Amino acid sequence: MKPSSLERYRQTLEQQVLPCWQNVSVAKGTAPALQAWINELSRDRAPSTVKKAHHAMSMILDFALRDRRIAANPASGINLPRARHDEPTFLTREQLFTLAEKAGPGKLVVLTLGFTGLRWGEMAALKVQRWDGGRRRLTVAESVTEINGLLNWGTPKTHATRTVPVPTWLAERITESTAGKGPDDLLSSTPAGGVLQNKNARRDWFD
Template sequence: MSAVKRPDGRWRARYRDATGKEHAKHFDRTVDAERWLASVKTAQSRGEWIDPSLSRVTVGEWAARWLDSQVQLKPSTHLRYSSLLRSQVLPAWDRVPLSSVSHADVGDWVGNLTAAGLAPSTVRQAHRVLSLVLTLAVRDGRLARNTADGVRLPRVSRQDKHFLSHEQVGELAAACGPHGLVVQVLAYTGLRWGELAALRARHIDLSRRRLVVAESVTELSGHAVFGTPKSHHRRSVPLPRFLVSQLVDQLRGKAPDDLVFTAPGGGVLRNNNFRRRGFNQAAESVGLAGLTPHELRHTAASLAVAAGANVKAVQRMLGHASAAMTLDVYAGLFGDDLDAVADRLDDAVRRSGADQMRTEHDDDDPDEGAAESLVAV
């Protein structure tokens, strides 16, 4: 490593990497040249040195390579990532070299998106996409670290969830007329809309009262695309007996691969069409204006907990990745369970105290002890 003054008065700092390749950079001041060489030496000693030529590729070029590598993504997720890149990430980062993406700049970008009026959830999703792009660059040896990590993100305010009672579910189902069974299945199984719309006759085992979630359908550019459920895992969901009797009629005449619920003219039952053709009006007529079909999934969780289901059972029913996720989303539903635990502990302590008092009383009564001895003899 060395810093040499050039005839034009500038300083040329240079060093060789482990392969013997020379790297150089020019500075106006010797102190800046020496500081740069010192940083290179530190990075090499820590094993964090990156060949500058590798990080000269732009974010736009690397993002395209990253997106092409995401072959494991569901089509809907791939489309969403592509849309976020095009609309939010690349307008700011397209021609910026990977090496020039600083932590402070990422923070400013997040702030600008927020100031522009984007929803906090959209800002967080855009940041996640940029972070995933940079993560691949780190793994490929083009960056020493992901400078998007640790950036402060806007909070997503959680709206109060609407939990319907059994009576409200019944009223809503009745108001939906021929589509009432859709409401009941959503409210008592917790299926996501895409899972319900992709449900086939062979996925329902009426004798075992089980419904298998094996597919999901999403809309991509106006077309229905079938794929795996959100978690990529099949799951078995229990069916209440009153639903079984109604599903017998719904399944009559259907082939194993036929969809259980379809649009009036056949084909996939689409969420927006379902709402527009009757659900919204039905919800308003029973005092539930603004309710969405997805909120019936929350109702399913609420009714299951009220019926005695524990967090693990609710997790499996809803298809959450973990019980921790279920608790995070529905923590308030399990409050009564905690109160019941405290009550049972109180009862146990009282019983233990009473037993202790009886034991001490028995030990202090010599006559009773003598009588027992006589009987024993």
Template sequence: MPTIENALSALRGALDIAVEDRQIALNPCGAVKAPRRGIADRAYLTHSQVHQLADAVRTHPEVVRFLAYTGLRWGEMAALRVCDFDMLRRRVNITRGVAEVRGALVWSTPKDHERRAVPFPAMLADELSGLMAGKSRDDLVFTGAEGAVLRVSTWRPRIMARAVKDVQSAAAAARAVELRATGVATTVEFPTVSPHDLRHTAASLAISAGANVKAVQRMLGHAKASMTLDTYADLFPDDLEAVASALDVAARAALESTADSLRTGQQ
């Protein structure tokens, strides 16, 4: 869907220029709207599942925890240098990214050209410090063999996919035992997740911890808060109940105050 929106925006802009240059009378894309976005089915991990997956990962388990608790894109994480971390404030500065294009590495600014500072939990500090030990300021923090860029095209199928299958098998075995013993399976089925799903998990965990939309937007590097709301609309339904409850409390308080004022006036 973003690809369609970007293509339509580019075409509309080009045709606007053509109208200004009097090459065409009207922009035929002026009234064209992009298809409405649907809510995609996503796999969100719980805190427990994040740690289960990290424990099952045989190489670079720190990647799972870091992505799940910061929401960085893979290319942003792979491009991080020691100098990008502020360990005292527990912040990581996102200033660039790296992508694979036909097997070649392409370095660039972050998506949407938005530099940002992202917080990370204190529990990750020791692990991150260990990754930086003995490195210079310009060295990469997350690396493959011999300090090379950590590539998602290799890590995803060889490392993460296998770990996901292991955890899923363990969950299925536990459910089978529970069913035989009590007739009810209490162990949650483990979803199929990719490295990018860890970014969605970070959004989910942040929202469940009480982070507001603007905070999640800045963490994820979205251009607008509306993009965050559109992307994670399925994570906010409980907020409606909270709003209704808050309105109920306020309305009752106002009614009681009004009633007290009337009683006082009558006396």
């Protein structure tokens, strides 16, 4: 499991599960009690958040079941809130260019994200050697995320290396940005050459 996934589980436990259940024995985690907890969470939390909390609790109860502390997992029959299936919203080409202009020094990063579909961590991990200007291809083989102030390097979300085509006009800008950089330098970085972190970039470019 990726460190980022472990961190999300930790946050779910601390924010949704433990406040209600940390001092309750698993034997008292009955189906009615669990349903009441889920109903309470659903009052002010998104369905996806509630489902993550239920999943975390269910895994705890599965462990108790394997350890023969309970006879069955009472979380298996709980009614969960329905997920909202809102229509996805996409920026138009003009909106993307407007956003990129507002990003100032982050213009090329915004354009790269918008026209390639890369995730932030994939973009931030790209090194110059992953750029093939002749074929106009980016090779996505790593990803980097920040967890509790520390950078964690790993594989992309799908664990698979892939190549991503880049429009000609954008490829020219990317090639220009590599001038003076070595193959192991980051393709996009902070002024000091460090890893671009999402929250810092948003603050520096848009706030």
